[in-house]
Amino acid sequence: MRIDSPAALERYCEEVKEKKAKYPYRVSVCGGTGCQAFNCLEVYEALVESIKENDLEEEVELKLTGCHGFCEMGPLMYFQPMGTFYAKVDPKDVNDIVVATILQEGEVEKYLYRDPVSGEKIHHREEIPFYKKQVRLLLGINHLIRPQVIDDYLALDGYKALAKVLFEMTPEEVIEAVERAGLRGRGGAGFPTARKWRICREAPSPDGIKYIICNADEGDPGAYMDRSLLEGNPHAVIEGMAIGAYAIGACEGYVYVRHEYPLALRNLLVALDQAREMNLLGKDIMGSGFDFDIKVAVGGGAFVCGEETALIASIEGKRGMPRPRPPYPAVKGLWGRPTNINNVETWENVPLIIRMGPEKFAEIGTENSKGTKIFSLVGKINNTGLVEVPMGITLREIIYDIGGGIPGNKAFKAVQTGGPSGGCIPAEHLDIQVDFESLQGIGSMMGSGGMIVMDENTCMVDIAKYFMKFLCEESCGKCVPCRVGTKRMLEILTKICDGEGTPEDLEALEVLAADIKAASLCALGGTAPNPVLTTLRYFRHEYEEHIYNKKCPAGVCPALITIKIDPEKCNGCGACAKVCPVNAISGEKKQPHVVDPELCIRCKVCMDRCRQEAIYAE
Amino acid sequence: MKSVSITIDGKAVEVPADYTILQAAREAGISIPTLCHDERLEPFGACRVCVVKVEGARALLPACATPVSEGMRIWTDLEEVRRARRTVIELLLSDHPNDCMVCERSGSCELQDLAYEYGVREPRFQGERHTYEVLDDNPLIERDYNKCIVCGRCVRICREVQGVGVYDFINRGFDAIPGTPYGRSLPETPCEFCGQCVSTCPTGALVSIPYKGKGRAWQVTKVRTTCPYCGCGCQVDLHVRDGKVVGASSPVMVGPGQGNLCVKGRYGYEFIHHPDRLTRPMVRKGGELVEVSWDEALDEVAGRLKEIMEENGPDSVAFLCSARCTNEENYLLQKLARAVVGTNNVDHCARL
Amino acid sequence: MTNSIDDLEKADCILVTGSNTTEAHPIVGLRIKRAVMKNDCKLIVAEPRRIRLCDYAHLWLKQLPGTDVALLNGMMNVILEEGLADEEFIRERTEGFEEFKKVVERYTPERAAEICGVPADQIREAAHIFASAERAAIVYCMGITQHTTGVDNVLSLANLAMLTGNIGKEGAGLNPLRGQNNVQGACDMGGLPNVLPGYQSVQDPRAREKFARVWGVENLPEKPGLTVMEMMEAAAQGKVKALYIMGENPMVSDPDIRHLQEALDKVELLVVQDIFLTETARRAHVVLPAASFAEKEGTFTNTDRRVQRVRKAVEPPGDAREDSWIVAEVSRRLGYDMGDVSASAVMEEIASLTPQYGGISYQRLEELGYLHWPCPTPDHPGTPILHVEKFTRGKGLFSAVEFKPPAELPDEEYPFYLTTGRILFHYHTGTMTRRSAGIEALASTNEVWMNPEDARELGVEEGEHVVVQSRRGAIRIRAKLTEDMPQKVLFIPFHFGESPANALTNPALDPVAKIPEYKVAAVRVLVGKEAEGVDVVSLSSTG
Known part of the structure; x- marks a missing residue:
């Protein structure tokens, strides 16, 4: 089906919506890379099987989607319209879950999420603290979208923002809209997106050719916001890029994605083909006369290739090394032409702004930082996962309310934001508002959204x-x-x-x-x-x-600690002695054991093993 | 090209708008040190010893790679600038052999000059030093990466100027170094042995083997001349020590080659002092060429020529002048033919 | 060259033909590569072999050896046909266009393709690229001139340059590359049988009178002399009895060595003035040891007419003396005192008699580094670009040039084309480069380059020694198999005396320029048993 006008797009979207409206139920299984590590694909297979067995194929719309965010709890199942949410689902119980939840209109209690603080079971997803405080403008639709099915995106009025831009707005109006929305780059420095676009739009090109690039070379350790967006909703990136290209006057775009993201790459390539097939990308998009296409460049995984000029060098087939700026890529970028680079999250915000209106978008966030920001919350935190929060939320809210605090009731020590080039923020700043300027003010930065929580045992x-x-x-x-x-x-x-x-x-x-x-x-x-x-x-x-003092207060640095066993706590089970790789632990059965400091290599395997928590580092 | 007004160290100057800060400063008579810069190459901005303070910029900017802009205010000699440069020099020296005593480039080494200027005897930062095997896999170019400062000049000159691209950077971070594909020896690569890489290397990392140990910068006298090989007319400085040609280089941005030479123009000079050189006039006696005095040889030539001319007329004599000799010599030889012998039988191998 | 070497980087299109530039003129090659890499200049290479410049070219036209006129006429046919010619230039600055047009009209791309083997589409594309460039330069070398149709080839290139208005402006021009450091200067200085210094005809009485007056002689000979090939022929016939050779080695550089050997052996007096005992010097009656370029003062004039200084760096070895001293001494003994023959004094005399050099002096060269001739007066800045306002003869003359095949074509008996040339590492007859140990170590062996398919048919392996034979002689040589060679074409560098390519080449001359046809000869390859016992030519390895 080729879309040759906005009206045709409108008709097509309505058709798709009607088809979906026929299903009374929808079950969505998270198929993000994180959940795949927990065998979510088996859960999904079991679900398909169960739906067939129970003759529910006409009743239930099944979705294997991108990331739902709550990676700690995978595999995840989400039943709608009931709102029932199951965590850590075992494939063998899927049929029971289907029968109980759909046929019997009840729930399977053992898979309901249990609040670690209150211990209560929570029935509906939106009541779970992890989700409750989030504002999930971007991630919130992931559970509705099968990344390789363009109809799922069109059912959510996908590509209508592009249609609106191409047929109702001038390029300058688009830039103004982005400006009014107050969008700033989500890749690190928070440069105002509209200003960046305008510089590139106004930069002369020797042959009129300009490029835009989507930077999907996410490299911070522990950060996977862009991966999840690209995996889960590739069409939003494509739509955002097409809008940007129109505003800037570019005819070609590149997505630079690292080869460590095979699923994101696969979903993106499928989505590009679908968009081209439907005339939403390529020559004369939707009959507007605007030409734009996207190529994919696969990176080798060098962290520095996230830097704009190194990324450009890498696309050009050169070694990924940065070059001095100025001249900035907006003036002289890919193949020497003006080039605009934004990251995945920034591009995904673009259709959103057009769809919801820049003023509405600007209502979210703080004075200078608008909209939401996605963080990957990892480290010593109860609720590991992807969280999308409004700008201006405090670190404390993210870590304690959404993240559920530090495991084992340990004390919070610091949180690292902004990836390896960011900074470690101590407890005294937990109430700081999360926005571009405040984080910089205390020596760290927003970065692309990595957030690593550290507890008292961190040196x-x-x-x-x-x-x-x-x-x-x-x-x-x-x-x-x-x-x-x-x-x-x-x-x-x-x-x-x-x-x-x-x-x-x-x-x-x-x-x-x-x-x-x-x-x-x-x-x-x-x-x-x-x-x-x-x-x-x-x-x-x-x-x-x-x-x-030659001491490591957190008891981490091997050269500065000794491993000791508290004789009061030790019950002499001998488990520690069994795992010690250098046989440094000895003791009689049922008697307190001791560590030979001469032999001990301070690997701490024994500490992890001891159930009595009798072993400690000093 | 329109011009822009800027100030450097408080001095107002007007320069073309496509200048870099370095070009502007040099024109204003202000010296800024460089290591990765060579006029033959595109700016690279890697070594960071040319950093300067530009008012309004967040960090220091490399003078070699930063274009000037209207109203720019530049400071080249602030304490913070000198301090950053000094740290860079110390960092370089912390991974550089301290063997200037035996280094071919001592006296013409850009790193040595900077250490001297900034008074760095012992770098403050000590740590791991690389130890690489010295590569002499060919008869002309030696590569000692222990002395490499990773300025990329060899990489760039081979690609940008020679258009060959034998080298690129290999490895990352502290271990980054120029290398050939798969570590091949130079003869196994498309290397043309032009020695452009040697000519641009700021340290002793790349050295011409035939000229090694024959004389350092202060020991040689450079005599500017024109290359004796093909018709390009590249300008060559012959390095002379104790009456011998011990090296050759080409002045940068001078002449058709602009400082670049080919393998012959850079390395083809051993013939000058070759034992096969003719040193005595010779006359054939009894079928053998026998060494004689100049007088005897010249009398023989003149005498026999006279005889032949008298007997057979001037057109029985023919001269070949030379595409190898100077204008003046060719002029004299044709003058000899035309004015003295009286024949137009003069030609040379222009056609061959 | 009508334009300077620096000028090449300003071209939008460069046509390189008959020049293996990166090896024979590496620095010009470097500048061409930079034009392509830095300035997006479109490069067209017309050359039977895959030379290194092909790697940088937008278009590589692989014509058969000796078919350049057909190829160029085909290109010009397209330019005329499609209205791409520079009509204003043709109208204002040239003549003879109509006659030229009549000939070119007959060379449709299809007909040209039949002769030269380049597909018609490529001929069209080349014509489009060249003619649509704002500034298009032509660079050529011996691959154009060393043919029996050498003059025709050059005239065709001149036609192309005029047709597209690419003469007399920056980044354009007709640019022959001169093969030796001072071949341009030797010509400028009257080292030619028909002209006095500055190309003043020996038949012009006023020119003769001017020179005779300054030289203090009564008169100068009027009859044009013999060219080098004619000299050798005359020597063989006993008409030339004395041969005085300064700094040349015809035994290795001239065609048909066997014939030449007979000629040299026949003369009554052979004087050779050189820095080494070359193959030619070995046969001399008198050998005079000369100073090398590093041991004397003087000037060279390079390929873009740039006069530059040669400076004395070291003393000559032993009793060796500057050529100027030797010539002056011979002259004195013949009763003519040349006076002060120091380089700067001689240049003063040259300037006084040679209009192109009129403004050149050692003082100016010291100040400026170089001067491009024509430089008529002491305040003239020199002329990097020729023919800006008008041509030397007034209007540029189009020539109607028909294709003529080479003198000797492959046949059943001698089925291969042979073409000769230089390689990067060596220079001419190798007397200098082969005595530089490092260079010699990198390229010490002569090789015949052949296409692997030809080698397979002949049963030749890489590195195997074969005999290559023409109607004039044979050499034994190692085989190098390379896809860079088209089938049925062999290439042999001429630097190596031990297997001299010029034992094979054809001394057939261009009727006007008297250049031998080095670039096309017919040869055969003898392998294994066939190669045994063949009488092969071999000279000393270092020329």
């Missing part, structure tokens, strides 16, 4: 070392401060963790951090010292403990 020097190691390995090696400077910083941090640190090392760290920030070529080097700088700022005493 901040070790964390700084971890991030520095990551950046050191991901440095492209082009500029000296980043290539050699991060290496030297890593060496100093390693020295401190090994108990060989000196007071001069702190000074050297500070000198290097300042000069690397000042003199590096790209943002990777320019922000690489941030984890060290923020930990030095908020947790300097931990560094000093390592250096002066």
Whole structure:
């Protein structure tokens, strides 16, 4: 079916909606990469089987969709219109669930979500604290969309924003709308999207060709917002890019996606074909006379390729290394032409803004940061998952209300935002509003949305070392401060963790951090010292403990701790001695055991094993 | 090209709008150090020793790669600028052998000059140093990556200027280094042995093997001349030490080659001092060529020519002048033929 | 060259034909590559072999050896047919267009394709690219000139340049690459049998009078002399009895070595003035040791007419002396005192007699580095681009050129085309490069390049030694199999005395320029038993 006018699109969307309205029930299984790791595909197969067996094919619309967000609890099943939500579903019980929930109009209690704080079972998804405080403008429709079925997107009025733009708005009006919405780039620095578009629109091109790029090279450890969006709703990215291309005057777009995201890549390629087939992409889109197509470039997984100029070099087939800016890509980018780059989340916000209206969009968020932001909430947190929150929410709300707090009632120590080049925020700032400026104000940044929670058992020097190691390995090696400077910083941090640190090392760290920030070529080097700088700022005493007292207060750094067994708690079960790889634990059965500090390599396997929590690091 | 007004270190200057800060500063007589810069190449912005402060910019900017813009206010010698440069130099030296004593480039090494200027004896930051095997897999170009500062000039000159692309960066981060595909030896690559990479290397990482150990910058006198090979007319500086040609280079941005040469123009000079050179006049006596004095040889030539001319007329004599000799010599030889012998039988191998 | 080397980077299109630029003129090659890489210049390469420049080309036209006129006429036919010609230029600046047009009209792309083997579509495309470029330059070399139709080839290129108005402006022009450092200067200085310095005809009484006056002689010979090939013929016939050779090695560089050897052996006096005992010097009666370029002062004039200094860096070895001293000494002994023969003094005399060099002096060269001739007066800045306002003869003359086949074509007996040329690592007869150890180590062996398919048919393996034989001689040589060669075409570099390519080449000359047809000869390849006992030519390895 080729759509050749907005009216044709309207008719087609209505047809699709009518078809869907025939089903009284809908069951959605999360098929995101996270849930696939929990065998959600078996759950879905069992569901299909069960629906067939119970002769419900005419009654129930089945969906294997993109990410539902609550990754901790997968596999997930969501029944509508009842709103019943099941977590950690075992495939063998799927038939029972179907029978109980649809045929008997009840529920299977054992799979209902249990609030870790109150212990109560919660029946409806929207009542679950994890979901309750979120504003899921982007992720909220994922459960309705089978990524490889374009009709699911069209049933939600997909591509109507594009139709509206192409037939009712001038390019400048589109940019103005984005401007009024106050959209800022979701990839890191929060540059105003409309301003970026306008620079590119106004930049002269030698042959009139301009490009737009979707940066799907998400590289922060633990962050997967863009993956989930691209996996779950690829058409929204395509629609957003087409709108942007129209506004900017580009004829070709690229999606740069890392090869570690096979599912996102597959879904995107299918979606592109479908969009082309329906004339929603390609020549003369919907009969508007506007031509735009999208190519996909698969990246090799280098972190630095998320940097705009390195990404462009990589698409051009060169080694992914950044080049100095200015000239900015908006003026001289891909193949030397003006190029606009936004990340997946930014592009997905674009059709939303057109659809809901820029003013409505701008109602969400703070004065300078509008709309929602998706975070991947990971680390020492009860509810691991993807959360979409309005700008301006506090860190405390995200971590405690949505995230359910720290497991094991341990104390919160810090949260790392902005990925490896962000910073560690201590408890004293938990009530800070999450927006672009406030986070920068306390030495961190929004970044693309990684949020790693750390508890009292986290050593901040070790964390700084971890991030520095990551950046050191991901440095492209082009500029000296980043290539050699991060290496030297890593060496100093390693020295401190090994108990060989000196007071001069702190000074050297500070000198290097300042000069690397000042003199590096790209943002990777320019922000690489941030984890060290923020930990030095908020947790300097931990560094000093390592250096002066040769102690690791969190009990992490192997060279500075001894593993001990509390004889009061030890029941002499011997499990620790069995797992010790170096046979450092001895003791009589049913008698308290002891660790030989000479043999012990401080791997802490015994600590994880001990049920009495009798083993501790000192 | 329209021009823009900027100030550098408080000095107002007007420069073409397509200038970089470095070009503008050099024109204003303000020196900014560089390592990854070569006029033959596109700006790269990698070494960061040319960083300057531009008012309004968040970080320091590389002078070599940053275009000027109207009203730009630039500071090249602030403490924060010098401090960042110094750190960069120290970082480079923290992974560089301290063996200037035996280094071919001592005295013409750009890193050495910077260490001298910034007074860096011992870098503050110590740590792992690379140890690479020195690669001498061919008779002309030696690669010692222990001395490489990863400025990318070899990579770029081979690609941008020579259009060959033998090198690219391999590995990442601290281990990034220029390399050939799959670590192949240069003869196994499309290398043309033009030595452009050697000519642009700022340190002793790339060295011409035939000229190694024969004389460092201060020991040689450079004599500017024209390459004796093909008709391109590249300008060559012959490096002379103790009456011997011990090296050759080409002045950057001068002459048809603009500092670039080919394998012959850079390495084809051993013939000058070759033992096969003719050193004595020779006359054939009894079927053998026998060394004689100049007087004897010249008398023989003149005497025999006279005889032949007298007997058979001037057109029985023919001259071949030379596409290899100078204008002046060719002029004199044809003058000899026409004015002295009286024949137009003069030609050379222009057609061959 | 009508334009300068620097100018090439300003071209929008460059047609390279008959020049393996990256190997024979590496720095010009470098500038052409940069034009393509940096400025999106469109490069058209017309060349039977796949040379390195083909890697940078938008279009590679693979014509059969010796069919350039057909190819060029075909391109010009398209340009005329499709109205792409520069009519204003033709009207204002040229003559002879109508006659030219009549000939070219007969060379439809299809007919041209039949002769030269380039598909008609490619001929059309090349014509479009070249004619639609704002500034199109033509670069050529011996692959165009070393033919019995060499002059025709050059005239055809000139036609193409005029037809598209690409003469006398930046980034355009007709640019022959001169093969040797000072071949341009040797010509400029009257090292030719028909002209005095500055191309002043020996038959022009006023020119002769001018020179005779300055030189202090009564008169100068009027009859044009012999060209090098004619000299050798005359020597063989006993008409030339004394041969004085300064810095040349015809034994390796000239065609049909066997015949040449007879000629040299026949002369009563052979004087060779050189820096090495070359193959030619070995046969001399008197050998005079000369100074190399590094041991003397002087000037060279390069391919873009740029006069540049040569400076003395070291002393000549032993008793070797500058050529100027030697010539002056011979002259003195013949009763003519040349006076001050220091380089700068001689240049003053040259400037006084040679209009193109009139404004060139050592003082100016010291200041400016170089000057492009024509530079008529001491305040003239030199002329990097020729023919800007008008041609030397006034209007540019179109020539009606018909295709003529090469003198010798492959047949059943000698089924392969042979073409000769240079390789990157060596220079001319190898006397200099083969004495540079590093270079020699990288390229020490001569090879005959052949297409692997031909090799398979002949039963030749990579690296195997074969005998290549023409009607004039044979050499033993190692085989190199490469897809860069078209089938039925062989290539042999001429640097290697031990297997001299010029034992095979055809001394047939262009009737006007007297250039031998080095680029086309018919040869056969003898393998295995066939190759045994064949009388092969082999000279010393270092020329």
